[in-house]
Amino acid sequence: MxxxxxxxxxxxxxxxxxxxxxxxxxxxxxxxxxxxAGKKTKIIEMMPEFEKNTVHIRDLDRVEQIICSLIKGGASKLQIITDFDMTLSRFAVNGKRCPTCHNIIDNSKLVTDECRKKLVQLKDTYYPIEIDPYLTMEEKYPFIVEWYFKSHTLLVEQRLEKDKLPEAVRESDVCLREGYEQFFDRLQEHNVPMFIFSAGLGDILEEIIRQAGVYHTNVKVVSNFMDFDEKGILKGFKGELIHVYNKHDGALRNTEYFKQLKDNGNIILLGDSLGDLTMADGVPNVENILKIGFLNDKVDERLEKYMDSYDIVLVRDETLEVPNSILKKILLTLRRSFLKKRAFVEMNYPGYGAPAGGQQDPLYGYFAGVAGQDxxxxxxxxxxxxxxxxxxxxxxxxxxxxxxxxxxxxxxxxxxxxxxxxxxxxxxxxxxxxxxxxxxxxxxxxxxxxxxxxxxxxxxxxxxxxxxxxxxxxxxxxxxxxxxxxxxxxxxxxxxxxxxxxxxxxxxxxxxxxxxxxxxxxxxxx
Missing domain, CATH: 1.10.238.10 (EF-hand)
Incomplete structure (x- = not known):
């Protein structure tokens, strides 16, 4: 030598x-x-996103346990069930309220000033009821149904044209939460199903995520979809009315969808209202569910109830940093994926990384577990x-x-x-x-x-x-x-x-x- x-x-x-x-x-x-220090390092302590003052958690140990279970299950057992308005979309930008899917139409050139005035009056009447922390869901239910029915009736009277909906979305101030590309793209990359369950307008919702470039094949939307005639004029709405307090019926109406996901027993649920908590009711074979709530308005009045109901409450947080940090842990540090990939490399590339004589380098195991075929x-x-x-x-x-x-x-x-x-x-x-x-x-x-x-x-x-x-x-x-x-x-x-x-x-x-x-x-x- x-x-x-x-x-x-x-x-x-x-x-x-x-x-x-x-x-x-x-x-x-x-x-x-x-x-x-006298304590074991927790997963949450390793995620700086949880140190933000917008993050509120009642039971830290419970959240830690759920996240560990989600990580253990990995991508193959995960599914996302989420609301859209004020959950995936932003509540405000620089102090200015962002529109919901309904608001995009309400504020557009597609409706008359008289119609717009009536829609605003309906919102001023019923929205305080929707967010009232002292009323039960049962007490709110008939008022919310009445609100949606009257709003939809007004829209039908306007004879909205289907071809003009994309322009209405482009001209609106709607904005998805910061980090939405990473959120949608990461789920698509790992083939994690995302079920968007919205009480808004499904046609507008789909147009928003389509224009944002994130309407991927793993996304399923259940919402209030418009019914157009052969000339593309709105004549009504398809199916049963979906509003914030009957979302628990959605799983039952989509039984076939969830049957296909019988092995996806780990759920991350995202919402911005107490009604969103029921979105996963009826989903079969649930093993672990992490409920993340965005509290955007009336914080002092509603924080305690939100913390009693959601595992993680994000107060006036216009980002998806916390959900993204959790997904990163689940999807990028998968022990199951690590071992599977390592076995593939060792089987197909015997001796790869080993010096002459066949003895394997002690660092080879770590590298082979994630290396591609090249x-x-x-x-x-x-x-x-x-x-x-x-x-x-x-x-x-x-x-x-x-x-x-x-x-x-x-x-x-x-x-x-x-x-x-x-x-x-x-x-x-x-x-x-x-x-x-x-x-x-x-x-x-x-x-x-x-x-x-x-x-x-x-x-x-x-x-x-x-x-x-x-x-x-x-x-x-x-x-x-x-x-x-x-x-x-x-x-x-x-x-x-x-x-x-x-x-x-x-x-x-x-x-x-x-x-x-x-x-x-x-x-x-x-």
Whole structure:
């Protein structure tokens, strides 16, 4: 064996030993930290979205238990049952109320001013009854039926034209909640059924999500659909009236739909009214159900009832951050998927990742569990791999943006993916940074402050001005504290930018010349 080969083998062995030793040291460190804290890290504690002051939970242990069950079941057992108006759509933007599906028609050019005035009068009369916390659903029921019947009658009298509905939607101020693309697309990607159960206007609802580009094949809408004549003029409404307080009948009317989902016993239910809580009543074989409620209006009067009824209450939260964070845990950290994919790779690519002699690399199991058939992993798969390998220990798992940075740091072929050898190199680098982080985190708080960060960067050989250090602290700290995830992101940026600069600093004098396009390519690829 020549000298270069010996050096390479020695380097690989050294990196593996360092990685394993670093894992042992870090495990002991986190064990000590947990023993001091006296409690086990919860799934919810690893999701920063739950720290928002908009999130209200009555029984934290119950929510933790349900989320763990949903994660265990994975995508194959999951289905979403959700309301639309003020649940998937926003209640307000910058203090201005957003329209419901009904409001889009009410405010459009398709109705006369006289009709619009009557519709507003109906809303002013019946909406306070709908949200009155002191009336029972049974007491509200006849008033809500009367409201819907009168509103629909007025719309039929206007002889609405079907072809003009898309324009009415485009001209409206309707807005889906922030994060809706991620919500819809992630469910579509993992083939998770979504049942949208709305008391609004089904034709308008479908047009909204169609124009938003998220009306995927996994979505089923049950709502009040208009009935048009052969000329496309509204003549009535199809089927039975659906309103906020008879949604529990929906499961019975859609028995065949839910029969097809008999194995999807885990449900995430989203709504914005107490009536929405019944949307899953009658669904067969329910194993676990997590109820998330959006409380948009009359918060002081209704919060207690919402917290008694919903598992999670989101108060004046115009985003889908919390549902998305839960879906991310369920769909991206699936142990079942991990093992299945790992078995596929091992069966079809025997010896893949193993050095000469057939002995499997200790890191191979983590990588093979998520790698595609081409032996490469994406940023999302890297995130899953590091989570399954418990690299972060008691810290929150690396976020997706940090994983993208990891890939870009070693992406020498510009493929935006990572092979096994690159993964091993990354693991060794991360292990070194982890030990370094533990060395400066003397109080075991899981964060480092500005002084500790200055010390860390200096000890890594970087010579930066106070102004540059201030920029770093402002970019990567929260309230003056830098987490392990942000620490790693900072290290990656420093290393990558320094490498780019050195390649162009031909005289090694600390000066480099960039063309504008070259500068953009170098910085944007990191």
């Amino acid at each position: 020549d000298r270069n080969a010996v050096v390479k083998v020695g380097a690989m062995a050294s990196a593996t030993v360092c990685a394993l030793f670093g894992g042992v040291v870090f495990a002991q460190y986190m064990l000590t930290k947990k023993q001091r 032996g490469q992993i994406s940023a999302e798969e890297l995130q899953m791999c590091l989570t399954q390998g418990n690299f972060s220990g008691g810290y929150r798992p690396f976020n997706l943006e940090t994983c993208r940075l990891m890939i870009s740091m070693l992406d020498r072929d510009m493929s935006c993916s990572m092979g096994f050898n690159e993964f091993k190199e990354l693991w060794a680098v991360l292990s070194g940074w982890k030990q370094h982080f533990m060395g400066i985190d003397r109080d075991m708080s899981g964060t480092v402050d500005q002084q500790e960060m200055n010390q860390a960067i200096s000890s890594m050989g970087y010579r930066l001005s106070p102004q540059a250090m201030n920029c770093i602290i402002k970019r990567y700290s929260s309230n003056g504290k830098i987490t392990f995830d942000d620490y790693v992101a900072c290290c990656i940026k420093l290393r990558s930018l320094t490498d780019v600069f050195r390649r162009r600093d031909q005289s090694q004098q600390g000066m480099a010349t960039f063309q504008y396009d070259d500068f953009i390519q170098c910085t944007m690829s990191i």
